[in-house]
Amino acid sequence: MKKLYFNKITPLLLLIFITAGCTEQYVIQTNTFEEALVVEATITNELKKQQIKISKTYRFEENGPTFESGVEVFITDDTGNKFEFEEQSDIYISKLEFKAVPDRKYQLHIITNDGRSYTSSTEILPTENKIESIIPTVETIEGQRGVQINVNSYDPSRTSKYYRYEYEETYKIIAPRWVxxxxxxxxxxxxxxxxxxxxxxxxxGTKNSNDIILTNTAGSNEDRVHFPVRFISNQDYIITHRYSILVRQYVQSLAAHTYYKTLKKISASGSILSPTQPGFFYGNLRSEDNPNEKIIGFFEVSSVSSKRMFFNYADLFPREHLPPxxxxxxxxxxxxxxxxxxxxxxxxxxxxxxxxxxxxxxxxxxxxxxxxxxxxxxxxxxxxxxxxxxxxxx
Structure with missing residues (x-):
């Protein structure tokens, strides 16, 4: 998991979001600060060493989250397989490469160094939907001219529906006063x-996306995605010469999509006095020992597709002055x-x-x-x- 979205919310006053089901409304309840585990876990259909991040909530005045060390982490499936993880540089990485496969149920298990035990609900791999193309177009949005980067995909089975995106952008830099x-x-x-x-x-230069980027086709007649994943001003120096973007498209379950949608909403709130400003809400993880203990995070099983594209500034803005x-x-x-x-x-x-x-x-x-x-x-x-x-x- 590349993006650590949960760090955006944990410095704030804790609030409790209790869900009776993925289609129910969240009920918000204000609370004082309480320490809780924060789990960031997404496994995919890519054959690789999967990664899981485990930390703790922190107060607003503190510098940042604390990595939870010494934790036993493993994933099981409904056929008896067990995938163990080991601690490496403030993250847990699977000892062996593996990938999520269709029609199999996966469950995350966490045992802390003081003996507390946590498990997730069982999750299955959603339908894979490959990115067909990434197209840059020159557009003017809210008075700003620039490049709109659109992702296109299509699932004829209409079973994907819920999508999350990450991107990594890389750009060429030429020092203007080099000798x-x-x-x-x-x-x-x-x-x-x-x-x-x-x-x-x-x-x-290389930058990763730092926002939660979501879309869905649940209300559409077909499962066809044409989604603006990134907008770049034509005055942004990162596109001055040559630019590349690698987009990753995650197909999500409805429950995972609802969780990330709520996380996006609360992490974007601008004031700690806002009634929707939280620092905690339940995902699909629970304590085995104490049902009232709070744990933040969601164990997600997701199919992923990725694609890279390049463009030069002159391709889209011929004969125009370069950005400053x-x-x-x-x-x-x-x-x-x-x-x-x-x-x-x-x-x-x-x-x-x-x-x-x-x-x-x-x-x-x-x-x-x-x-x-x-x-x-x-x-x-x-x-x-x-x-x-x-x-x-x-």
Missing amino acids: YQKAVVTGPQEVSIVPRTEEAHTCY YYTECEQIPLRFCFGPSESCRGDDIIDYINSNTLVLYYRDYLTNVYYLFPTPCGDCSSFSSNIKPLFWEN
Whole structure:
């Protein structure tokens, strides 16, 4: 599970959502803070080592959730198979690769290091529905012109219906004030200009979606999805050169969809004084020892399909000016000398270079003036990766 949505709600005052069924309305009841386990668990029909995250709720004034260590985690199915998980770097990963298969019932089991035991309801794998295409189109939305990225899929059996999306976007970055040389401090009052040996001109940034993205076709005549999964302003620097997005489409059960829909609603609430602002609600996990004990989370079994696409800015906005760089690139001229004169800025130049705050663009040897820029303007590796991804297509 890549996205840790539950962290958005746990710093707030706890409220209890009790559901009598997936189609019932949630009944909200205000409560004071109580510590509870938070479980993030989705297994899919992909053959891989599946992952489960277990943490605790935390107060608003605390820094963040605490990973629950020393937990025994395993999944069983109705044919007697047992899939064990082991703790690795603040997450639980299955010891062996496995995948969810149709017509089999799965159940999550958790035993904490103090002996408390929890189980989920049994869940089955929904119908798989593959992404047919991802299409970028130029649109104007709420007065903003940009790129709308639409996901298309179709299930002729009409059994999928409920969908959740995640995406990973990767984009090419070109430092606008890059030069093939750089300045390095070689003495107390000495700077040398040397050739660059590392890639600093062309880099790649990557971001993951951080929202709960849902849609459904339950009210439609057919199970056909044409869904806007991402909108990017034409002034956003991430599409300046070349952009790629990998979209993952999860087919959900009605219960899972209802849970995530509620989670999305409450995590988007803007005020802690809102009557719909929670920090807790029940999913499909329960304590084996104490039916009144609270546990947050949902054990989801989901079929998933993924697809990647690329586009260049010039493909969609031909002959238009490129978006502005993500930061201001104002040239800063400083004279390299030392002494009482206010025009001598040698000490400042050395400090800027040592701290990697500014980088050299040009040195005027006649006046001994260094023309500098903020480091991201001349060295993209200062904030992104200078290694081309293996999947990248030029």
